[in-house]
Amino acid sequence: KVNKSYANTLAKCNPIHPLVTLLLNPISRQRFGQNERSIFSFLNSGEPNGFLHFLQNRNNKSEIYTLDKLFDYLQVNLEPSILVSNIAQAWSEASVSIRRAESLDDQDVIKIAKCISLIDLFGKNISLFPSKEILSNSLDISQSKLNKILKDLEAKKIIVFRKFKNAYALFSGSDIDLDEVTELNKSKIKDDYDIILSELPQLQPIVAKKHFHRTGTQRIFQRFCLVLTNVKKTVEEIVKLDISNASAGAFIFLCRTKEDSQKDFDQKLIELSQIKFPKPIIIGTSKNFNEFFSYALEIAALKRVKQTVSAIEGDSIAKKELKGRLTAYQNMLFNSLYLNFENAAWVFNKERIKDNNLSSIASIVSDSVFNLTPIIHNELIVRDRISTMSMSGSVNLLKLIFNNSNQKNLGMMGHPSEFGIYLSLIESNNLHVKKLDNYEFSLEKSKNSSIKIIYQEFLRLIKNSKEAVSINNIYEHFVKQPFGIKLGVLPILIGIFFKANESTCALYSKDEQGKESLVTEFDQKIAERLYHLPETLKIMYVKIEGEKQVILDEFKSYVEKYFLNNQVIESPTPLNVLKPIVVKTFKLPTYAQKTRNFKDQRVLLLRDELLSTHNPHELLYVKIPQICGTEDPKKLIKEFNKIYSELNEVYNQLIEEFKNKIINVFQSDPNISDIDFETIKLWSKKIGSHDPFSAKINDLEENQWLEQVISF
Numbered sequence: 001k002v003n004k005s006y007a008n009t010l011a012k013c014n015p016i017h018p019l020v021t022l023l024l025n026p027i028s029r030q031r032f033g034q035n036e037r038s039i040f041s042f043l044n045s046g047e048p049n050g051f052l053h054f055l056q057n058r059n060n061k062s063e064i065y066t067l068d069k070l071f072d073y074l075q076v077n078l079e080p081s082i083l084v085s086n087i088a089q090a091w092s093e094a095s096v097s098i099r100r101a102e103s104l105d106d107q108d109v110i111k112i113a114k115c116i117s118l119i120d121l122f123g124k125n126i127s128l129f130p131s132k133e134i135l136s137n138s139l140d141i142s143q144s145k146l147n148k149i150l151k152d153l154e155a156k157k158i159i160v161f162r163k164f165k166n167a168y169a170l171f172s173g174s175d176i177d178l179d180e181v182t183e184l185n186k187s188k189i190k191d192d193y194d195i196i197l198s199e200l201p202q203l204q205p206i207v208a209k210k211h212f213h214r215t216g217t218q219r220i221f222q223r224f225c226l227v228l229t230n231v232k233k234t235v236e237e238i239v240k241l242d243i244s245n246a247s248a249g250a251f252i253f254l255c256r257t258k259e260d261s262q263k264d265f266d267q268k269l270i271e272l273s274q275i276k277f278p279k280p281i282i283i284g285t286s287k288n289f290n291e292f293f294s295y296a297l298e299i300a301a302l303k304r305v306k307q308t309v310s311a312i313e314g315d316s317i318a319k320k321e322l323k324g325r326l327t328a329y330q331n332m333l334f335n336s337l338y339l340n341f342e343n344a345a346w347v348f349n350k351e352r353i354k355d356n357n358l359s360s361i362a363s364i365v366s367d368s369v370f371n372l373t374p375i376i377h378n379e380l381i382v383r384d385r386i387s388t389m390s391m392s393g394s395v396n397l398l399k400l401i402f403n404n405s406n407q408k409n410l411g412m413m414g415h416p417s418e419f420g421i422y423l424s425l426i427e428s429n430n431l432h433v434k435k436l437d438n439y440e441f442s443l444e445k446s447k448n449s450s451i452k453i454i455y456q457e458f459l460r461l462i463k464n465s466k467e468a469v470s471i472n473n474i475y476e477h478f479v480k481q482p483f484g485i486k487l488g489v490l491p492i493l494i495g496i497f498f499k500a501n502e503s504t505c506a507l508y509s510k511d512e513q514g515k516e517s518l519v520t521e522f523d524q525k526i527a528e529r530l531y532h533l534p535e536t537l538k539i540m541y542v543k544i545e546g547e548k549q550v551i552l553d554e555f556k557s558y559v560e561k562y563f564l565n566n567q568v569i570e571s572p573t574p575l576n577v578l579k580p581i582v583v584k585t586f587k588l589p590t591y592a593q594k595t596r597n598f599k600d601q602r603v604l605l606l607r608d609e610l611l612s613t614h615n616p617h618e619l620l621y622v623k624i625p626q627i628c629g630t631e632d633p634k635k636l637i638k639e640f641n642k643i644y645s646e647l648n649e650v651y652n653q654l655i656e657e658f659k660n661k662i663i664n665v666f667q668s669d670p671n672i673s674d675i676d677f678e679t680i681k682l683w684s685k686k687i688g689s690h691d692p693f694s695a696k697i698n699d700l701e702e703n704q705w706l707e708q709v710i711s712f
Helices: 004-011 018-028 039-044 051-057 067-082 088-102 107-122 132-138 143-155 178-189 193-197 209-215 231-240 262-273 289-308 310-314 316-343 358-369 388-403 417-427 449-463 471-479 490-500 524-532 547-562 574-587 590-594 602-612 616-628 633-667 677-690 702-711
Strands: 159-162 167-170 220-228 247-256 281-285 345-348 432-435 438-441 505-510 516-518 537-541
Touching: 004 018, 018 039, 018 067, 018 107, 018 132, 039 051, 067 088, 067 107, 088 107, 088 167, 107 132, 107 143, 107 167, 132 143, 132 167, 143 159, 178 289, 178 316, 193 220, 193 289, 209 358, 220 231, 220 262, 220 358, 231 247, 231 262, 247 262, 247 289, 247 316, 247 358, 262 281, 262 345, 281 358, 289 310, 289 316, 310 316, 345 358, 388 417, 388 490, 388 524, 417 432, 417 490, 438 490, 449 471, 449 490, 449 537, 471 490, 471 537, 490 524, 505 524, 524 537, 547 574, 547 616, 547 633, 574 602, 574 616, 574 633, 590 602, 590 633, 602 616, 602 633, 616 633, 633 677
Parallel strands: 220 247, 247 281
Antiparallel strands: 159 167, 281 345, 432 438, 505 516, 505 537
């Protein structure tokens, strides 16, 4: 595309040829000559062959200052300085080439050689190369004569045509015909698509930016290139592609084989577009794929030349040329591949996606495939792998979700890392709400419908299963289509869902021996397991209604009255209701926990269940009714209280019996037949350590002292 402003600027430099104008800048930047050498000295000095000299001595007013004149100016005035500069070798080779061109005894040949030399020396920095088109505009020479001159110069090995640059260069004197050996190797591998495709560079994945800004979840699509030989083989190749677990899907660019017509190729594309893959695969092609394909073939051939032609190692000129070609073709390959991907026609699920931007196409596909992705904007946790700091904050937040759900802001003070996650995920979506004087997790008031959909799906999963569902299986369900939830945020969501439905959910943990038990203490280890060992946790839906709800309510009232001093149990569940009973049982004296001396043998059964249970649901609705011999809620409470009261009093009864035995022993003496226990204690304290019976009375509580006496 012509830049008219730039063209007008060059035109105003008349009578300096535009190519001379362009090259003056890179020439003036070279470090040769005195410091004052510049474009201005070239224009104003009267040195031989300089611009001022040209103006003063030209015969024809329409004559312009061309590249060959600039070469003469540099050679006459600056050659000694050039020969001690960083381009000394290149200038020497150019001078030799010009002298060889003079042997053809044709001024136009010499001028063309000078033009090629100057452009080859100084044009690289401004991406100017001596192509046939450039040379035809450098001098007033007919096209036919120019073609003859170039042919003659090539024949004399003064210049060489560089196909990868589509331009000429001075022949450097190598004994190896790089073009010939490259073409030979190309003929050997031109049909080996695996070798050719292996030279394609790895392109940056495409980010679905619009999808990311809308949902908060980043999805990337890798880019691959395959040759569509036949549909079955291509499907196998796509399945075997190294598509990262972090990638949502892939763009697959397909190339047509030489054997297929365009019609055959289009038919195969249609067949391939109808096939479903585990991840979204967007297939496409463009009409110009042969361009980058030929570049890849050239690179593969050049690498084979480097490996197979041993003489190259000893030929510095050929070695340098090979390196230059590889670099140039690799750059052209990358640019061509990039443009082909951008300009390709892309198809997903049999439908053409009409959008020119790859990122927009990725977003369209992501919105379609992951249409139930929850909208959560927090880059720290909405990812599969989160940082150490984010992991620490997430685990701490989970622990607070489980244990401080009744407090404002989960009881957080200040601004720890978990508070930011709480604000962006929980508070912003109104998931933690106030109810009377306390707070609780609920999704009823949340306006984030996408999170509500995930919650309903979570409930469906656990309700439809007759057994406890592995947390790991829940994760696997939600990371797949159509949800595509990141592993960094899933544990927090599951924790919120669990607390919102705590009255009907139970969490189980598996220890190292494989034994499962109900989680009653939601400590740091449980929070960490949700992230690192989800396979060791299970969640179960327990439906409490009808008779079960009545039993739960009756036990709630009973426990509040007799175990909690009328303190109300918030969010009553079998776990919350039975926990005070179990805790008290564990605090009973050792004798009460081990003795088998009960009048009612049901006490033994109840005690053993309370001390060993890992399932409060089973204990409340199965074991206790079986032990008490009734399922009637009112009778059940009455029988339970009767049985537990005996367990609770068995130790006190033991102590009282022993007191009576001690009194009976002392009363057997006629002189002290009216003695009581308090008097015995008073005597014992006076005797103290002088007698085994009273040795510990001053150190221990009464019951502990009596236990010591009994064991003695």
